[in-house]
Amino acid sequence: MKYTISQVAQRFGVQPHTLRFYEKEGIISPERTESGIRMYSEENISQLEMAMCLKSTGMPLKDIRRYFELVAQGDKTLDERLEIFTDHRTHVLSEIEVLKRHLCKIEGKIKWYTAFLEERKKELSQKAG
Amino acid sequence: MKYTISQVAQRFGVQPHTLRFYEKEGIISPERTESGIRMYSEENISQLEMAMCLKSTGMPLKDIRRYFELVAQGDKTLDERLEIFTDHRTHVLSEIEVLKRHLCKIEGKIKWYTAFLEERKKELSQKAG
DNA sequence: GGAAAAGTTAAACTTAACTTAAAGTAAAAC
DNA sequence: GTTTTACTTTAAGTTAAGTTTAACTTTTCC
Numbered sequence: 001m002k003y004t005i006s007q008v009a010q011r012f013g014v015q016p017h018t019l020r021f022y023e024k025e026g027i028i029s030p031e032r033t034e035s036g037i038r039m040y041s042e043e044n045i046s047q048l049e050m051a052m053c054l055k056s057t058g059m060p061l062k063d064i065r066r067y068f069e070l071v072a073q074g075d076k077t078l079d080e081r082l083e084i085f086t087d088h089r090t091h092v093l094s095e096i097e098v099l100k101r102h103l104c105k106i107e108g109k110i111k112w113y114t115a116f117l118e119e120r121k122k123e124l125s126q127k128a129g
Numbered sequence: 130m131k132y133t134i135s136q137v138a139q140r141f142g143v144q145p146h147t148l149r150f151y152e153k154e155g156i157i158s159p160e161r162t163e164s165g166i167r168m169y170s171e172e173n174i175s176q177l178e179m180a181m182c183l184k185s186t187g188m189p190l191k192d193i194r195r196y197f198e199l200v201a202q203g204d205k206t207l208d209e210r211l212e213i214f215t216d217h218r219t220h221v222l223s224e225i226e227v228l229k230r231h232l233c234k235i236e237g238k239i240k241w242y243t244a245f246l247e248e249r250k251k252e253l254s255q256k257a258g
Numbered sequence: 259g260g261a262a263a264a265g266t267t268a269a270a271c272t273t274a275a276c277t278t279a280a281a282g283t284a285a286a287a288c
Numbered sequence: 289g290t291t292t293t294a295c296t297t298t299a300a301g302t303t304a305a306g307t308t309t310a311a312c313t314t315t316t317c318c
Contacts, residue, residue, distance in 0.1 A: 006263070014306095016264085021306065035315060036265060050234075057231045061305070078249075082242040085235055092232050096225055102186045103221050105179075106214055113211040120207075135293070145294080150276065164285060166294060190275070 002039040005030075011045075012052060026065045027051055047071075057092045131168040134159075140174075141181060155194045156180055176200075186221045 005016045012019075023029050023038075028047050030040040040048075047068065054064050067084055070077035134145045152158050152167075157176050159169040169177075176197065183193050196213055199206035 004264085017308090018306070020265095025305095033315095037315075038264085050238075053231045053234050055305095057228055057235070060303095078242060078246055082239065082246065085239045085242065089232065089235050089239060092228055092235065096228050096232070099186055099221055099225050099228070102182045103218065103225070105182050106186070106218050106221065109179075110211065110214045110218060113207060113214065117207055117211065133294085144277085146278090147276070149295095154275095162285095164295090166285075184275095189273095 002041055003045065005038045005040070008040045008045065008048065012048060022051070022061075025061055027061065027068055054088065057088065058095060059088060059091075131170055132174065134167045134169070137169045137174065137177065141177060151180070151190075154190055156190065156197055183217065186217065187224060188217060188220075 003011075005019055009016045009019055019028070019038075028040075028044055028051065030038045030044045033039055051064050051068070054067070055061070063084075067081065070081050070084075132140075134148055138145045138148055148157070148167075157169075157173055157180065159167045159173050162168055180193050180197075183196070184190070192213075196210065199210050199213075
């Protein structure tokens, strides 16, 4: 099964020009029909899935391009690709830790504000009663 | 205890000009000495801590400014401030979920590559042996 | 056959969060 | 007293990841 640019765009929630932009950046280059229309293969789709995974975990486009360059170079780059993933895992784990740590602070604030507002409500109803 | 701009900068791992930039953006405005030198109070420090917490969890500077504007307006804005924090908690939680979900994919790749490379190593040692 | 979608190149624009530079004055620290 | 450090303003530059516009051609779909 092959897909047109707008089908793929819709699937990934982006605009067609974004996919052309990614292509220009050397990330995913689909085959073309004789007349020059982009046709994305199933493999292109799963490449894009990986690209989106890396992107939404904070990998810059130039590093994503690098990864796909290595893929294109075949088996001799397996070690380097593994390294990219292990490094990126470390990065994602530390991002999660940062978020969790700060989440605690935010939840502390929420508790504080909630308690304070609750207290104020009580006082008001006492005065009223 | 009061702190100079460079002491504060060092503490938060930023440059002095970044703190001046935040001031220009209406986030944290320390008092000045008679001669015009910025002196950050303990309160300024804890404000900055909160600002950094919000920033590193993805809140844009303009929203951080808005929060401090509300703080400056006193108790009448408590509800709105609580809402900012509860909304932001939701945001952070969903970011953590996204990261965790994609982390699984990345770990899947790591397993796959590791197994593949392991297999290849075995084959090589068999040929050699 | 006409509308909708796809193609092209090239350049300008956008937003966020700074950074750098220029160019000089003033204050503080040792 | 001299070397840091801090101050000012204004403006331009940077990076990332697109978006928008222009201006026009070509294909495909109904």
